[in-house]
Amino acid sequence: MPHSQTSPSCFGYCQCCGQEHFLFSALAEKHCLELMRSLQEKKRIDISASNEDADPHFSTEYLFGQARGKMFGILVCNDQQGSLHLLKAFSGQYNGIWEVDGWAPPLFKTETFLDISQGIEKKIKQLGREIELHPHNSDTKNSLTRERKSLSQNLMKDIHALYAISNFSGETKSLEEIFNGTGIPTGTGDCCAPKLLNYAARNNLTPLSLAEFYWGKENLSGTRRQGQFYESCTDKCQPILGYMLCGM
Ligand SMILES: [Zn+2]
Ligand SMILES: [Zn+2]
Structure with missing residues (x-):
């Protein structure tokens, strides 16, 4: 669903606490708008590389071809000294590649x-x-x-x-454990929110705000449009986010 600023963008029910844990998106959305500007200007996702060192695999042209666009996300967090950190992620692989410098790794x-x-x-x-x-x-x-x-x-x-999935209570579980062994949708854990939260949990960073937007050619069903913000997906993310956000 397209996201409205007044409701949480990233949330899930936590079995352990018997309540929903959530994050709002407003702060992260500002940083996403900057990221969109960089994507528009540089037309590649290896943003920190110089023009000469840019890798053609990471061109945003890929997002406008057959593969169509994908979700990108930013998590704003605090470290233990109170300094702000911005983490960014893309969903799944980028042009067949799982790990790109400057982007949160897979789980x-x-x-x-x-x-x-x-x-x-x-x-x-x-x-x-x-x-x-x-x-x-x-x-x-x-x-x-x-x-x-x-x-x-x-x-x-x-x-x-x-998949080793960490949370802010210091636990690490597999997907099987979180889903109690029942029907894990393909691609679970590969969206931006799980990548970002897992990285933060492992690096002692406290999440403040998370936002996800779509970039590239709109998806086939027309439910994802370039530059729009969306809340975490219902089928893959919401079942694991309650656990992942626990202990923030
Ligand atoms: Zn998702
Ligand atoms: Zn909890």
Whole structure:
């Protein structure tokens, strides 16, 4: 949903406290507007690199092509001395890359993620091509289809197990633990808010305000438009944000 300034932008119900924890967006939105200006001027996300050192992978052109736009976010926090820190994040990968200097990292070790996923993804694609070659409803086709399904389900499980999610009460849990093992939506933990809060929790930073906006070509369903602010998503983020914001 597009976000209004008078309601919290980032929130979730905490099982532990039996109440909702939340953050407002006004302060972070000001910094997001500055970030939007930089994206508009520089047309790349490796903002701190000089023009000569800029990496073409990080051009914002990517956001206006087939992949379409994505969410960006800023978390304003305080360190223990009371100085302000601005953290920024993009959702998911940027042009196939998980880690970009100056942006909050994912909730897993990228190397381990690639080790686990690359081989199996190749195998899944290869099975897909084999499945095509067999006649509809043949025994071989059905058994290959089952094999592919179980490979991708196991891969999802292994990937979810890599996510280590910290909160401000000093706890670290896996996605399975937070969801009690029930239906974890694909991409949970990859949005801006979880990346930002996880980084803050691990670096003893106290969150003050969080805002997320969309940048690039509008999404297919037309529910995300460039330059608009949105609250944390209902299906993937809200179920984990109560836990993540606990202990602020
Ligand atoms: Zn989300
Ligand atoms: Zn709590």
